Amino acid sequence: MSVSHFLCLWLLFSFSSSCSAFKFNGRKIAENDDVSSLLPQQFHTIQLTSLLPSASCKSSSKVSSNENKAILKVVHKHGACSDLHNHHKAKAPTHEEILLQDQSRVDSIHSKLFVGLSSDVKTADATLPAKDGQTIGSGNYIVTVGLGSPKKDLSLIFDTGSDLTWTQCEPCVKSCYSQKEPIFNPIHSTSYTNVSCGSALCDSLISATGNIFNCDSSTCVYGIQYGDSSFSVGYFGKEKLTLTPTDVFEGFSFGCGENNKGLFGGAAGLLGLGRDKLSLVSQTAQKYNKLFSYCLPSSPSSTGFLSFGGQPSISASFTPLATISAGASFYGLDFTAISVGGRKLTISPSVFSTAGTIIDSGTVITRLPPAAYSALSSAFRKLMSKYPSAPALSILDTCYDFSKFSTVTVPKIGLYFSGNVHIDIDQTGIFYVNDPTQVCLAFAGNSDAGDVGIFGNVQQKTLEVVYDGAAGKVGFAAGGCS
Secondary structure (H helix, E strand, O other): OOHHHHHHHHHHHOOOOOOOEEEEOOEEEEOOOOHHHOOHHHEEEEEHHHHOOOOOOEOOOOOOOOOOEEEEEEEEOOOOOOHHHHHOOOOOOOHHHHHHHHHHHHHHHHHHHHOOOEOOOOOOOOOOOOOOOOOOOOOOEEEEEEEOOOOEEEEEEEEOOOOOOEEEEOOOOOOOOOOOOOOEOHHHOOOOEEOEOOOHHHHOHHHHHOEOOEEEOOEEEEEEEOOOOOEEEEEEEEEEEEEEOOEEEEEEEEEEEEEEEOOOOOOOEEEEOOOOOOOHHHHOHHHHOOEEEEEOOOOOOEOEEEEEEOOOOOOOEEEEOEOOOOOOOOEEEOEEEEEEOOEEOOOOHHHHHOOOEEEOOOOOOEEEOHHHHHHHHHHHHHHOOOOOEEOOEOOEOOEEOOOOOOEEEEEOEEEEEOOOEEEEOOHHHOEEEEEOOEEEEOEEEOOOOOOOEEEOHHHHOOOEEEEEOOOOEEEEEOOOOO
């Protein structure tokens, strides 16, 4: 191939319209031809059926093999592998509802980073407003842990964007939502104790919940309210926490919620994996040294894992944790670049550094600064021009109709972080699927350049994401689970 033809090919691949046609290996290539046939290593060939949910559960055969780890099975709470899916009487939310709920979570995160403390919580029977139909987010993953003596198994949403662990407790002073397991009753546990008002532990609720605590008599009261106004209010206590038969923690601090509202999908509460001193990560630091990892499964019909302790994955590439203004409990990342089809997009570094980025297991769709999302969407559209477009799906505006295709060829998307870390998003993390007639790029833009970016859970699928809090870094290893 001549230098001029090579240059023309590169310009075409770089989304230029300056070359109308040229020859490559003797074949004439027009501007609207399928560039993926020239650089197949930069594209995924995806079977359309693989994008659609399955009614049966497939357990992952890949689990981190390091010894001395506490390993819990991870399932999507609305998927075929979840017991909650079959138990919960209410219908699973629609994709439009999931995305709207996801936006509520994102708005909450943005608000938390820039707004001061709330003083709404007063007593254990406080009434906080709730909006029916909205939650902390519907694209959440759950694990099962044991609480109390004797141990009661509870399905909890695990969340790197939250700190306080809480579960519903009897008696339900105001209201409790429907959950799979019987509601925990501390009276029936020999290891439960209340936390006293005026103690340093009670004072620590302020940073963990964003709410000013109060007291009911001499007992510490917690309250946590999410951006969509779902909430949990109750007594702050200590209890025996069992992660595995050999990993048991006495005196674990948690919220025992007697007034709870929100559509939590049948889960009994939430497992907080943030960076605050009340998070599970901090409370178990003496044993696990703030080291944990997870792998989110490729689909709701498969499983992943959440592990604590052991040694960091030797195959992971690590990027330093970044500091996010007013967001000490979040895991910050220095996002530096995006590539589409093997080509880095021309985006100024200041676009990513203005507000910074966090990684969050509870946010579904990755949020990018407006300029970065515009560049990504434009590049992706150009390389997907042979496929018919489809209407927007809620916050997702780059959508396609694949109903007439059995396979689709899709450009790889790469994310770059400080420390020369580059990860290619798994093919299952590129799209969000409503149905074959509406398959959308699973990224969205923030409304303001000053809003923090969020690396969401769709793009984290099949990666082993390793959090090494003691060393101040986060790592990524491809192929962590199915």
